[in-house]
Amino acid sequence: MIVLGVQKNHNSSVALFNKEELIYFNQEERLSKIKKYSGFPFLCIDEIKKLNIEIDAIVFTGYDTIDVPFIFSYLNYIKLINKNEKIFSFFKSHHLIHAVKSFFNSKFKDAIVIVSDERGSSYNLTNGYMGVETTSVFHINENSIKTIYKKIFTHSKIDKDIKVNCNIDYLTTDIIPLSIDNNTIFEISNNRDMANFYSNITEHCGFEEGEEGKLMGLSAYGKYNENIEKIINSNDFLIDNTGKLNIFKYSKLKDKEIFKDLSYMTQRKFEKDYLKLVKKNIESNFSKNLILTGGTALNVVNNYKIKNNFKNINLFVEPLCGDEGNSIGAAQLYLRYFNNINEFKPFVNLYIGNKYSYNFKLKSNEISFKNVDIKYVTNLLLNGNIIALYQGKAEAGPRALGNRSLLLDPRINNGKDIMNDVKKREFFRPFACSILKEKINEWFDMAGLEESPFMMYAVNALNGVKEKINSVIHEDNTCRVQTVSKKDNVVLYNILKEFDKNTKVPILMHTSFNLSKKPLVETPEDAIDTLRNSKLEYLYFSDINELIYIKNN
Secondary structure (H helix, E strand, O other), rough: OOOEEOOOOOOOOEEEEEEEEEEEEEHHHHHOOOOEOOOOOHHHHHHHOOOOOOOOOOEOOOOEEEEEHHHHHHHHHOOOOOOOOOOEEEOOOHHHHHHHHHHHHOOEEEEEEEEOOOOOOOEEOOOEEEEEEEEEEEEEOOOOOEEEEEEEEEOOOOOOOOOHHHHHHHOOOOOOOOOOOOOOOEEEEEEOHHHHHHHHHHHHOOOOOHHHHHHHHHHHHOOHHHHHHHHOOOOOOOOOOOOOOOOOOOHHHHOOOHHHHHHHHHHHHHHHHHHHHHHHHHHHOOOOEEEEEEEEHHOOHHHHHHHHHHHOOEEEEOOOOHHHHHHHHHHHHHHHHHHHOOOOOOOOOOOOOOOOOOOOOOOOOOOOEEOOOOOHHHHHHHOOOEEEEEOOOOOOOOOOOOOOOEEEEEOOOOOOHHHHHHHOOOOOOEEEEEEEEHHHHOOOOOOOOOOOOOOOOOOEOOOOHHHHHHOOOOOOOEEEEEEOOOOOOOHHHHHHHHHHHHHHEEEEEEEOOOOOOOOOOOOHHHHHHHHHOOOOOOOEEOOEEEEEEOOOO
């Protein structure tokens, strides 16, 4: 059974399954070069067509799936489908698919799954208006999926009789297996939920849509501000239907000098609200296993605090928590309900993107060194150089994990400034680190976590660590860490091992191989072009043991 899952809205992607095994995945942004591409993944579909595989079913997901006739016509036009194939669309299932995908990836047998993002599927309300899901809580086990709670945001006025019109949205359709029943609690509100509140503040601070990570980074430079707390907790702070702040009433928030405190207080409110949600559901005793997913699960500061506050629960933060992972979830949900597949081959790592051959051509002023080993690369790092590491399949999702990465000696005092300058990023943005898994507890407080292979936690540095690796420890004494074992990534592991041998520091600054506002590099040619158009000079193709050097002008 070959099933193609397609995420067709925000962060569009495709995923191809052969029964329980994922055999192909890609994100449209990697091919279009448009970061966080929103739309139909035409280029990814072209790549699927090149595979020349007979597909049994195509499953679409997005926020809502009303444009299926157009999609069917397009796929028929490019001859990707024939009359024997099934075209299937999950209706109003955005959060459900987030939840299902994360559950299968977690390896739990049962779990509470919290899905929180800026917006999901839309719902008809009994007052004639529409609402969108912003937070959902599920209880999932091997036999059932139940929606415990769902928060719906609407611009309309709220009265005591307003409800979700289930007769329209669910009960009259057999397209989606029902996960909502009479026990599901709906909370309908015109107060902005955690994610869209955070996004609104992000944009007010001058960042673009989708740049919530910048606000999280800036928050470490702020402090408690009682006046801001009163403002952001007021009922009419976010009353503008366009989603903008009511800054005419609260004109003091126009002052850029106060953005640090505003960021701090926003992060603080987000953490408080999220903690309350987790506490309520954990105390309901549905399960001791907790999964976090949706866009808010990228808030690595909050993830760590959740783990610190609930050390007795088993916590899994989904690394593909953004919408790019929903093509995988759509295919899995279809296979679960229509082919009785209840277990999928787990992701050992996230290196599930494309792999390319090395057919690049260099210019006359560009130098190639053959047969380069780990010691040579490590010596370049020891001499203060940034090394671009390119190998194997591309990482899925927003995090570079050693296959499309930039590395730097973390002991360099101004290393953060150097890397921010190269990547054309703001001064306040922190950097992650990669560390030998077996050494993690000598440097960081992991709050009971055994590992962090996907960089989903910003953990506290132990006493004295910041003085040793200042470049990767943020203003609040935290660092987003990637634990690396030989099984995870043998090349990165060996570089860390060699660096540790020379310095007694088993750590490297680690950031994604891209420039500001660009997606991760995809092909070897993309990697070389990034060197040509930046201050980067060294690129290591570890698959072929070749080092590229392009001198900066």
